[in-house]
Amino acid sequence: xxxxxxxxTGNEAMAEAMRQINPDVVAAYPITPATEVAQLxxxxxxxxxxxxxxVTVESEHSAMSACIGASAGGARAMTxxxxxxxxxxxxxxxxxxxxxxxxxxxxxxxxxxxxxNIHGDHSDTMASxxxxxxxxxxxNSQEAYDSIIxxxxxxxxxxxxxxxxxxxxxxxxxxxxxxxxxLSDDEAxxxxxxxxxxRFLLDVDRPYTLGALDLQDYYFEHKxxxxxxxxxxxxxxxxxxxxxxxxxxxxxGLFEEYRMDGAELVILxxxxxxxxxxxxxxxxxxNGIKAGLLxxxxxxxxxxxxxxxxxxxxxxxxxxxxSDAFNSFGGPLFEDVRSSLYDLEKKPLITNYIxxxxxxxxxxxxIKGVYDDLKKMTETGKVEQVVNYLGVRE
Amino acid sequence: MAEIKKKGWKELAHGDVLExxxxxxxxxxxxxxxxxxxxxxxxxxCLICWINCPDSAVILKDGKMTEEFDLKFCKGCGIxxxxxxxxxxxxxxxxxxxxxx
Amino acid sequence: xxxxxxxxxxxxQMTGGHRLCSGCGAGIMARQVLLAAxxxxxxxxxxxxxxxxxxxIFPYSSWKVPFxxxxxxxxxxxxxxxxxxxxALKRKGKVDKDIKFIAFGGDGGTYDxxxxxxxxxxxxxxxxxxxxxxxxxxxxxxxxxxxxSPRGSHTTTGPSGKVSYGKKQYRKDLTEIMASHxxxxxxxxxxxNWRDLTTKVEKALDTEGPSFINIFTPCRLGWAYxxxxxxxxxxxASDTHYWPMYEVVNGEYKLSYKxxxxxxxxxxxxxxxxxxxxxxxEELVNEIEEEIERRWNxxxxxxxxxxxx
Numbered sequence: 001x002x003x004x005x006x007x008x009t010g011n012e013a014m015a016e017a018m019r020q021i022n023p024d025v026v027a028a029y030p031i032t033p034a035t036e037v038a039q040l041x042x043x044x045x046x047x048x049x050x051x052x053x054x055v056t057v058e059s060e061h062s063a064m065s066a067c068i069g070a071s072a073g074g075a076r077a078m079t080x081x082x083x084x085x086x087x088x089x090x091x092x093x094x095x096x097x098x099x100x101x102x103x104x105x106x107x108x109x110x111x112x113x114x115x116x117n118i119h120g121d122h123s124d125t126m127a128s129x130x131x132x133x134x135x136x137x138x139x140n141s142q143e144a145y146d147s148i149i150x151x152x153x154x155x156x157x158x159x160x161x162x163x164x165x166x167x168x169x170x171x172x173x174x175x176x177x178x179x180x181x182x183l184s185d186d187e188a189x190x191x192x193x194x195x196x197x198x199r200f201l202l203d204v205d206r207p208y209t210l211g212a213l214d215l216q217d218y219y220f221e222h223k224x225x226x227x228x229x230x231x232x233x234x235x236x237x238x239x240x241x242x243x244x245x246x247x248x249x250x251x252x253g254l255f256e257e258y259r260m261d262g263a264e265l266v267i268l269x270x271x272x273x274x275x276x277x278x279x280x281x282x283x284x285x286x287n288g289i290k291a292g293l294l295x296x297x298x299x300x301x302x303x304x305x306x307x308x309x310x311x312x313x314x315x316x317x318x319x320x321x322x323s324d325a326f327n328s329f330g331g332p333l334f335e336d337v338r339s340s341l342y343d344l345e346k347k348p349l350i351t352n353y354i355x356x357x358x359x360x361x362x363x364x365x366x367i368k369g370v371y372d373d374l375k376k377m378t379e380t381g382k383v384e385q386v387v388n389y390l391g392v393r394e
Numbered sequence: 395m396a397e398i399k400k401k402g403w404k405e406l407a408h409g410d411v412l413e414x415x416x417x418x419x420x421x422x423x424x425x426x427x428x429x430x431x432x433x434x435x436x437x438x439x440c441l442i443c444w445i446n447c448p449d450s451a452v453i454l455k456d457g458k459m460t461e462e463f464d465l466k467f468c469k470g471c472g473i474x475x476x477x478x479x480x481x482x483x484x485x486x487x488x489x490x491x492x493x494x495x
Numbered sequence: 496x497x498x499x500x501x502x503x504x505x506x507x508q509m510t511g512g513h514r515l516c517s518g519c520g521a522g523i524m525a526r527q528v529l530l531a532a533x534x535x536x537x538x539x540x541x542x543x544x545x546x547x548x549x550x551x552i553f554p555y556s557s558w559k560v561p562f563x564x565x566x567x568x569x570x571x572x573x574x575x576x577x578x579x580x581x582x583a584l585k586r587k588g589k590v591d592k593d594i595k596f597i598a599f600g601g602d603g604g605t606y607d608x609x610x611x612x613x614x615x616x617x618x619x620x621x622x623x624x625x626x627x628x629x630x631x632x633x634x635x636x637x638x639x640x641x642x643x644s645p646r647g648s649h650t651t652t653g654p655s656g657k658v659s660y661g662k663k664q665y666r667k668d669l670t671e672i673m674a675s676h677x678x679x680x681x682x683x684x685x686x687x688n689w690r691d692l693t694t695k696v697e698k699a700l701d702t703e704g705p706s707f708i709n710i711f712t713p714c715r716l717g718w719a720y721x722x723x724x725x726x727x728x729x730x731x732a733s734d735t736h737y738w739p740m741y742e743v744v745n746g747e748y749k750l751s752y753k754x755x756x757x758x759x760x761x762x763x764x765x766x767x768x769x770x771x772x773x774x775x776x777e778e779l780v781n782e783i784e785e786e787i788e789r790r791w792n793x794x795x796x797x798x799x800x801x802x803x804x
Contacts (some may be wrong), residue, residue: 024583027576053583055575058615062572065612069540069567069576074590075583077576100409153715161408201561202581202590204536207414209556211564214410218553221403222410228403251446410553417550417557441499445530445689446726448522450511457503459696467511471518471715472723487723 008180010173013141014080014106015040017148019050021104024075024195027055027066029085029280032118033170034108037080060085064092064103070102072210074200076152078103082170083110096163097132097354099211099228102155103163105133106148109322110170111358119359122271125299126332132226134164134233135300137270142180143281143299144168144299144377146250148184150240152192157240159232169272169322171359179259183248187299189204191247202317237298253386254303256295257310259285263292265346265374266311269320270296271345271361273355278365283315291371304340310339314348316374320390322356330354355390366391407471422449428487434461436484443474471487496694497531502671505533506559513557514549518722520712520729521546521601528710529560535595538563538577542570542604544803545635545714546628546659561570566607571616571625576597577619595700596623602643603633606669611677616760617676617705624706627669630714638717642667645737646783647773650717653761655772665786673707674743682742685711685752687729691740691751698742711738719768731763738790741798746795760784 008016014037018026026045028038045054053075056061063079070077081089087105098104111117112118126236128320138144144166151164183191199208207332214222215327238253245251256274257283260266267277274295283289291390296311311317319338321331329335334352341347356362370390376381439459444452451468452459463474475485508529515522524785525546529537537559541547547564550557565573574596584590599608605627613625632650635638642652646665655661674681680702682695692710699706713729715722732738735758740751761780764770773779792802 023578024587025576027579051583053579053584053586056619057575057581058570058611058618062569062575062612062615064564065569065572066576066579069563069573069578070580070583070728072563073538073574073577073580073584077580091566092569099565198409201538201563201577202584202594204538204561204592204594207559207561209412209414209551209558209562210410211412212412212551212553212556213548214553218401218406220445221401221406225406226409229408336403410520412551412553412556414556414561415510415559418510418556420555422512422514425517441503442502445527446497446523447685448515448517448519448526448725449513450507450526454503456557457500464511469517471725472519473523473725474719476723477726483738 004390005179005181007177007360008141009177010141010144010176011036011108011166011175012040013145013180014148016182017105017145018078018139019044020149020183020185021076021152022050022066023078025053025055025067025070025077026079027057027063028079029057029060029063029081031060031082031085033174034080034082034085034106035109037106039107043276060088061092062090064096067103068092068096068099068101071103072099072201074116074197074202076195078105080106082108083112085113086124088362090131092327093128093131093133099220100161100226100229100301101163102161104148104151104155104163105163106144107165108170108174109167117358118170121322121359124163125167125267126323126325128138129300129332132162132230132370134162135298135302136164136166137299138166138168138173139272139274139295140173141168141178143175144181145182146244147235149188149191149250150244153240154233154236156195157236158368160236161228162229162233172224172272173227187248191244224361234298234301234303252297254298254306255310256297258293258295260294260310262290262294262313264290264315264378265315266292266294267367267369267370268296268317268333269319269324270333271321273320274363277367279370280364284371287376289371301366307337307389308340308344311348312344317348317350318353318370318374319350320353320355324357349383351377351383351385352387353390354387360391362391421466423465423468426468426490428470428472428489429465429468430463430472430474431488432459432461432487433484436482437484440479442477442479446473446477448473499689502530502693508533510557510559512555514552514690515545515631516716516722518725520686520714521628521723522631523725524710524712525599527686527689527692529531529624531693532597532623532700535700536592537595539599540564540570540574540577540598542600542609543567543662544601544604546599546601548635553583567604568607569612569614570598570604571613574623575616575619575621577778578623598623598625600625601628601631601634602627602631603641605634606643607641609729617673617678617707620704620761622704624641624696624708627709629709630717631666632717634714634717636743643669645752647779648769649767649772660773662779670709677746678705678707679745680706682707682740683738684740685729685733686713687726687733687739688740688752705794717769720766724766728763728766733800734758735760735763736787737763739791739794741794748794748799750795750798750800753800760787
């Protein structure tokens, strides 16, 4: 298929990216709202559009286990999941990163149980934030498609060798039709290149043991290597994002700065809500209000330095969390952003909004209200309420 | 026993990669309180002791029994002596001297 | 069927220098499986457990073949992933060798926490052999009760005490569960019979598709016995009918070993510390013996053997 403008839902866009990657192994298990990704991909297998070994495992735990085996075996391996599936994989997520296996996983954000809910919030990926996976958050289908292609190249980079999950918001993006630009199959193939691992189990003439017991004398060294890989990942993510931009006209970085020139009132948000916020920012700017948006794309590795640089000029900042950390001090994004700003001499006033849990809609008025709050903060010089719950019935 | 020099994180292979068969460098013979002794006059080289050794400590040469055991590995469990056919009884377990080997 | 002289000519795929207990049945099991497999190129996985932990303490590995471990409950799923990678890479011409796959797991990692992963891998039909080394408890974590522990045995989570004789339930019949998957080869064997064990491993690896072997593997620490009698104890388990050796080839049951004379179950019990408390409980021992015979006779019928009443 030639590069073209096509109408695709988020799930279709993710599946198309997987088709073009043509992984050696895909092991997947159904879960709303990500089911379609694997389902569409299995049709590509059935129609001979890919030559992937498709493994219909009996759980997400086995999906990740099979991907880990396949990746260690020397294959390019992928799966897709959401919510409870990601939670069930949790043990194996740590093992994939610990063994330095560059698995790429499309992930569709959905609220974690209980109570059970199928709609989009970020509690699932936030519960996996410390698993050693690169986490890329997408505003829309286009970003999801582009980021999955880029993730393969990022993960397999010899300085990185870490797995990555690429997320978009359940239903809001996963089931919403948008026009996206696709690369041609050939462009995608050339961009990601061939996977050539240095050591792999199927290379039976160079046998080795992988996954050995590391005690007090080696565990720390192996973990230190993993930390270094995450440190280096930022640079590679930016390089790959630039290369992608140069070749295909859509450049990506660690975050997107939208109308941040001279912005005094800033919202920091991830995912589809960034789109809504952009509309509000445009309107406010028209009225002479210095509003700006910082849309975070890469949550892991967290761009501490770059973020604090970008927020240097802000007077008031609202960090929007689509999940709570249940630590009684705000959401997980808030914690990291607030910590990033600690070394700034002149810090913006900072507040946190927990919003959209369980897929609760967030509209233009709600975002507009947040900017109003920020404005009030700059006028009084005070943060009345550090953690706010936006859109919940009292 | 030759101790493998412990590498720092920059030198180690990434991701818990361990070369095959390196345990051959590790001595477990010092666990032993008894050692097997084989009477080659009695041994019929039936190989039953060899196939049942958990520690690969029964040494064969050209598919035949030798008098020696690999004492670097042998933990002195006594399985070899026990599985030696009742009419043959070629292996005896004898106490290790207290000073060790 | 390989003779012992033939096996002796093969290259050992497992080195000494591992940290399994002196007299450990799992060491014997792994060596014999690998000897039987050594005419092939093999890749092994293992669930977390004694075998895995004691043979791969960084930087020392006993495995001369490629070996992979990721977690406890997923040896089968992990192995199935490597096998899938093999199918894909072979098709793409990136791997040209013929390779066989063996997943190991203890009874805790197989009967209990890994049962789902094993069932899935067998049902999907991967070309792999799963070997369960059954020592009847979670030995690596310190002898906790599993669904493979025999009735009456003392374990650290099913201890005998003033009001309890230990485990109340009979062991689950995993080999039967595997046979019910209608895989081409399922078998039960024991380290008490090297010939039967190595023959079955060869057969399983020569089978196209998934295969399963359950291997009776005494644990000197968990069972509390003199390590020298590891093999003798394994033999007794079969001679008392507690651990029958049989195979199910494409649905056909075949008995591999019939003791000339059945020995009383008590002979097996009295050599082990884990049963010490129940030796005087004749009623219990008799009850267990009856259940063992019921299961044995059922198996004889399945194998088309004459049932002796």
